[in-house]
Amino acid sequence: MTQSASACLFCRIVAGEIPATVVTETDTTLAFRDIDPKAPTHVLVIPKEHHRAIGDVDPVLAGQILATAHQVAKSEGVDESGYRLVFNTGEHGGQTVFHVHCHVLGGRGLTWPPG
Template sequence: MTGGECVFCDIVRGRAEASVVHEDDATVAFMDLRPVTPGHLLVIPKAHAQGLEDLDVTLGTRVWSAAHRLGRALRGSGLRCEGVNLFLADGKAAFQEVFHVHLHVLPRFAGDGFRIDADWKVRERDELDENAAAVRAGLARLP
């Protein structure tokens, strides 16, 4: 993918502005342009990967490690942070809007207004066991 097609690749190459808070040889973290709360960060791999299917496992580990460290840093930053959510949207159905893997690091506090709404009802064990079997089958097909 070329720089003009991916704003996050443009950020990595210095062709687009970003308020960078962390950078290493594999990842960059910067402030979200539309933050849910003050301090809302995005952590991305420098190498373009559209989604989890394209993301090298080692690189994914580096993204997660950077997000973990930044989540801890938010607590000592002076920004309001009573908790932290890590959120990754993989695919359009999951609300991914920029198709370059990015892990949101969201400082949270009571009354911040951020919600993920779903049908959180308890499921029957048979349904859970069936779904677990499907995921195990998916794992078996991975290289």
């Protein structure tokens, strides 16, 4: 499935066209609450630039996404008890919005395998 940045849900959130509950923001990333949370803490961290999948992101930006995700875990108070970072990539990986995003999940025991 090909999706242009102008039609991308997350690009529209970055542009302020669609509201979101922002948790934190950096020059390159945006973190906001998932509208259908799967855990008490469920925050999405995205790059502000449109990238379809995590494999399309350069290592510097990938590190910035991970640093923001850890910052979210700390600010949400789940860094000590534990949390999970999830990148769903591609249709078979469960990706439904084709803009890189990292799920920060925590606030309860998380089972394995995840799905």
